[in-house]
Each structure stands twice: as C-alpha cells, then as structure tokens.
Amino acid sequence: MMRTIMNDSYANxxxxxxxxxxxxxxxxxxxxxxxxxGSAHIPLPSKLLLAKRGDEPVRQAGMVFLFLGTPLWLLTVYLSIGGKWPEDWPGSLLDQKFWIGAILYLLAFGLNEWKVHA
Known part of the structure; x- marks a missing residue:
C-alpha cells in the first residue's frame, strides 16, 4: 500500500x-x-465420519496442488524480490510471476468448484 502511495515503480x-x-x-x-x-434411523459411533466417495479425488487433487503449488509460490516470491528467470528457459520474455500466480489462483478456484459439485 505504501509503495503505491509513494508512486514506487515496483509497487505491483x-x-x-x-x-x-x-x-x-x-x-x-x-x-x-x-x-x-446419515439417516436418523442408523446409529453411528460418535467419532465416525461418513464422507462422500466422489469427494476423495477432489481431496487428493487438493493435496497434490498444495505440494506443487507451495514451491511455485516460493518461486513467485523469489521473482518478486529481484530474482531472474533463466534467459534460455521457455517463457523468459513473459511476466512469469504474474502467470504463475494467476494460473495457481484459477486452478484453486476450479478445485473449489469441483468440491462443491462433487
């Protein structure tokens, strides 16, 4: 916020x-x-949680996303503090940190929608 107020060129x-x-x-x-x-007619043990079968693939995809997304988030932090993307890598002319963040956000939004409809 202060960077924006002070018209810092690196505000974003x-x-x-x-x-x-x-x-x-x-x-x-x-x-x-x-x-x-559960039905009110079926007695269940108090610590038993019944989960939907279709929910398991969503949970597994969420876990994979979390483990792969964390290093990508760290990469965006590295690029934000002045780190450089190797010039010979694909996409070196793009704003990689923006696209990594945007793609992660869209994938997380998609996972949430999948969870709602699973």
Whole structure:
C-alpha cells in the first residue's frame, strides 16, 4: 500500500506472490472431507465420519496442488524480490510471476468448484 502511495515503480511486484498465496489458502477447505448426512434411523459411533466417495479425488487433487503449488509460490516470491528467470528457459520474455500466480489462483478456484459439485 505504501509503495503505491509513494508512486514506487515496483509497487505491483508482490501482487503475483500474494495471488499465489491466496490460491494456496483457497485449497485448504478442499482438503476437509465432505460429510454425508446419515439417516436418523442408523446409529453411528460418535467419532465416525461418513464422507462422500466422489469427494476423495477432489481431496487428493487438493493435496497434490498444495505440494506443487507451495514451491511455485516460493518461486513467485523469489521473482518478486529481484530474482531472474533463466534467459534460455521457455517463457523468459513473459511476466512469469504474474502467470504463475494467476494460473495457481484459477486452478484453486476450479478445485473449489469441483468440491462443491462433487
């Protein structure tokens, strides 16, 4: 905020890493099992949680996203503090940190939608 007020030329450098961190935060609810409401006529032990079978692939995808997304978030932080993308790598002419953050956010949003409809 202060960088924007002071017209700093690097004011938006940490937006992509914040976007990537938000994406990782969006995945946390995906990891929780989606409970099935049991019938009142079936006695269940108090510590038993019934989860929907279709929810398991969503939870596994969320776990993979979390483990692969964390290093990508760290990469956006590295690029935001002045790190350089190797020039001979594909996409070296693009704003990599923005696209990494944006793609992570869109994937996390998609995972949340999948969780709702699973």
């Amino acid at each position: 450098d940490f937006f992509p890493s914040s976007l990537a961190a938000t994406a990782l935060g969006l995945v946390i609810p995906v990891l929780a099992p989606k409970p099935v409401l």
